[in-house]
Amino acid sequence: MDEEVKVSISGIPYQVSVSARDHRWLADEPTDISGGDTGPNPGELLLSSLGSCTAITLTMYAQRKKWPLEGVEIDLRFNSAAKPDPKTTVIDYDIRFIGNLTDEQRARLMEISHSCPIHKVLTNPVIINAKED
Known part of the structure; x- marks a missing residue:
């Protein structure tokens, strides 16, 4: 990136x-x-990055497979009640696939939803280097 x-x-x-x-x-x-x-506030921007990346990744995958995915809708939110500790952030999201998909296709798309680049960034260690310019 x-x-x-x-x-x-x-x-x-x-x-x-x-x-x-x-x-x-x-x-x-x-x-x-x-x-x-x-x-949008910074948290909403972060959630929109994850949601946008996920929707694009799912659409690209379905197009390559020639699956009848007509659209993807994703609702994302921070879940502070599910935080196991103060340093962990929990993001919940609900995905709706629009189109005449089989149960197997839907299950595979759910697996693929974790493959978008932003999901990978957020679920792996991140090092942020700041310097005064």
Whole structure:
């Protein structure tokens, strides 16, 4: 993965400008914690990365197999009640496959859902190096 994302904040409290390649979007915090709610919060962005990657991976796999997958819907959430310890994060997600798939195809797609690159990043050790520029 060679992606690069640029993030900046100034002026509007908690509103962050994000850019990647030729794309631009905002992240923000909800109004109940003094944000402007002008975009998803950082946790929602993380969940959207996992969900997007999973949906794309499943679609690509089904297309290669020529399976009748017409769509994928995924609901993701952090599950703080299921945390086994303070350092562990639990993410739950529900996947709905749209299309006339067999039970075997659905089971295989559930297995493949763990193969997307973002899932692999989140389930393996991550080293984050920060330096002042």
